[in-house]
Amino acid sequence: MYQTIKQILCTGIKTETPPSADDALRRQTQRLHEDILACFGRALAIRHVDAGSCNGCELEIHALSNPYYNIEGLGIHFVASPRHADLLLVTGPVSRHMQTALQRTYDAMPDPKWVVAVGDCGCNGGIFGVSYASCGAVSAVIPVDVAVPGCPPTPLALLQGILTAVSKERK
Amino acid sequence: MTQREAAKLAGRISGDSTVAYAWAYAMALEGACQVTPPTRALWLRALLLERERIMNHLGDLGALGNDAGFAFGLAQFSRLKEEVLRTNRALFGHRYLMDAVIPGGVAHDLDAAAKGPLLNEIQRLQDAVTVLKNIYDDHAGVQDRFLTTGRVAPELAARLGLTGFAGRASGQAWDMRVQFPCAPYDQLEVRMVTHRNGDVAARVTVRFEEIFESLRLCRTLLEQLPEGATIADLPAAPEGAFGVGWVEGWRGEILVALSTGKDHGIRRVHAHDPSWQNWPVLEYAVIGNIVPDFPLINKSFNLSYSGHDL
Ligand code: SF4
Numbered sequence: 488m489y490q491t492i493k494q495i496l497c498t499g500i501k502t503e504t505p506p507s508a509d510d511a512l513r514r515q516t517q518r519l520h521e522d523i524l525a526c527f528g529r530a531l532a533i534r535h536v537d538a539g540s541c542n543g544c545e546l547e548i549h550a551l552s553n554p555y556y557n558i559e560g561l562g563i564h565f566v567a568s569p570r571h572a573d574l575l576l577v578t579g580p581v582s583r584h585m586q587t588a589l590q591r592t593y594d595a596m597p598d599p600k601w602v603v604a605v606g607d608c609g610c611n612g613g614i615f616g617v618s619y620a621s622c623g624a625v626s627a628v629i630p631v632d633v634a635v636p637g638c639p640p641t642p643l644a645l646l647q648g649i650l651t652a653v654s655k656e657r658k
Numbered sequence: 659m660t661q662r663e664a665a666k667l668a669g670r671i672s673g674d675s676t677v678a679y680a681w682a683y684a685m686a687l688e689g690a691c692q693v694t695p696p697t698r699a700l701w702l703r704a705l706l707l708e709r710e711r712i713m714n715h716l717g718d719l720g721a722l723g724n725d726a727g728f729a730f731g732l733a734q735f736s737r738l739k740e741e742v743l744r745t746n747r748a749l750f751g752h753r754y755l756m757d758a759v760i761p762g763g764v765a766h767d768l769d770a771a772a773k774g775p776l777l778n779e780i781q782r783l784q785d786a787v788t789v790l791k792n793i794y795d796d797h798a799g800v801q802d803r804f805l806t807t808g809r810v811a812p813e814l815a816a817r818l819g820l821t822g823f824a825g826r827a828s829g830q831a832w833d834m835r836v837q838f839p840c841a842p843y844d845q846l847e848v849r850m851v852t853h854r855n856g857d858v859a860a861r862v863t864v865r866f867e868e869i870f871e872s873l874r875l876c877r878t879l880l881e882q883l884p885e886g887a888t889i890a891d892l893p894a895a896p897e898g899a900f901g902v903g904w905v906e907g908w909r910g911e912i913l914v915a916l917s918t919g920k921d922h923g924i925r926r927v928h929a930h931d932p933s934w935q936n937w938p939v940l941e942y943a944v945i946g947n948i949v950p951d952f953p954l955i956n957k958s959f960n961l962s963y964s965g966h967d968l
Contacts, residue, residue: 494793614666
C-alpha cells in the first residue's frame with residue numbers, strides 16, 4: 488500500500504487542458520438548441536462502433552482515457568449499449584459485414600444524437616476505399632455530424648471532434 | 659496498387675502491429691527484388707519493433723490491472739505508454755510508428771542527438787516498470803484474480819498451435835527472434851521468456867519480462883547502432899518473383915508471402931496474423947471460468963480482429 492500511495496504522489500497530476508471546438512470539422516449544422524447543449528456538454532455518453540478499422544483508431548480512442556487527456560474528467564464516458572448513448576463514434580471504413588449492425592446501432596440510439604466519424608477511413612474510406620468488402624465512408628451508411636481526419640487522428644483531434652459535435656456553432 | 663503503395667496497406671492490417679507488418683512486407687519485397695537493406699536500417703527497424711512491443715505490453719498490463727479492479731494500474735501504465743508514444747512522434751514522425759518502415763529501409767534516420775534522451779527514457783521505463791511490477795506482485799486482490807484464471811495447459815497449447823507470447827506463457831518455447839533470427843537479431847542474443855502455468859498470471863509475467871528484455875535490446879541497439887545509409891534502392895522485381903518476410907511481432911509471429919506481378923504490381927500476397935491460431939485457443943481458455951473473468955482473460959491475450967479477419 489505504501490508503494491502504491493508513494494507512486495501516486497510521485498506521479499502527480501498529468502492532465503492537460505482540453506482543446507476547443509473547431510467548426511471546420513462539421514459536416515452538418517448544429518441541430519440542437521444551446522440550453523440542451525449546455526447539459527450534454529457536461530455529461531456525454533459515447534457508444535463506439537468499430538465498423539472495420541485496422542485498430543489504430545481504437546488505440547487513440549483508448550488513449551483518451553489516459554491521465555494526459557482524462558476524458559472522464561470532462562464528464563464524457565463510454566457506454567456498452569447504444570440505448571444509453573448520446574453520441575456514436577465510428578471507426579474504420581464501413582465493411583459490408585458491419586453495414587447492417589452500424590445502421591441498427593444508429594437506429595437504437597434515442598434522439599437527440601450525434602455521429603462522429605473517426606480517421607481517414609471513417610471520413611472517406613481511407614486506404615481501404617470502396618470495394619466488394621467496404622462501403623467506404625461512414626456517411627455512406629448513416630448521417631455524420633462531425634468527421635475527424637488523421638491516420639489515426641491524435642487524441643487531441645478526437646477530443647476536439649467530440650467537443651465540436653456537442654458545442655454551439657459559431658455563426 | 660503498386661508494390662510500394664502496398665507497404666502502407668501492409669502497415670494497416672493490424673494497427674497495433676504496424677512495424678511488424680511493414681517489416682515483414684518489406685522483407686518479402688526485398689527478397690523478391692534480391693536487395694538487402696543497409697545494416698543501419700535493419701538496426702533501426704529492430705529498435706522500432708522493440709518499441710512497439712514495449713508500447714503494447716504497457717497498454718495491456720494497465721488494462722489487465724483495471725479489469726482486476728485496480729484502476730491505479732491503468733492510470734500508471736497508460737501514462738507510461740503515452741510518454742513512449744510522444745517520443746515516437748517526436749523522433750520517428752508517428753505515435754504508432756506507421757510508415758516508418760518502408761521497402762528498402764526506414765523512412766527516418768535517427769539523429770545522433772536523440773540517442774541520449776532515448777537512453778534516458780529506457781532507464782526511466784526500467785525504473786517505473788520495476789516499481790509497478792512489485793506493486794502488482796504484492797497486491798493480493800490482483801494476484802487472486804490473475805492466478806489460475808484462463809489456464810491453457812502446455813499440451814493444449816501445443817495441440818492448437820498457440821503462438822507468440824501467449825504460447826511462451828504456456829510452455830511453447832518459440833520466438834522467431836531466437837530460432838529464425840533475421841538481421842540484426844542474429845547478433846543480439848535475445849533471451850526468450852517462457853512460463854509453464856499458462857494462466858493470466860503467467861501471461862502477465864511473460865509480458866513484464868519481455869518489456870525488460872526489449873528495454874535491454876533497445877539499449878544495445880542504440881549503443882552499437884552502425885553508421886551508414888538508411889535506405890537502399892529497390893530495382894524492379896521481375897514478374898513472378900517470390901519473397902517471404904517473417905517477424906516476431908509483439909503478439910506473435912507475422913508472415914508475409916508475396917509474388918510479384920506486371921509493372922510493379924502484386925500478383926498474390928498472403929499476410930498471416932498470430933491471432934489466427936490464437937482465437938480458437940481463447941475459446942478453450944475461458945471454459946470453467948466465471949463471467950467477470952472473461953474480460954481479464956481476453957485482455958491477457960489481446961488478439962486482433964482486423965489482423966485475423968482479412
Ligand atoms: S484511419 Fe488509419 S488508423 Fe484509423 S482505421 Fe483507418 S487505417 Fe487504421
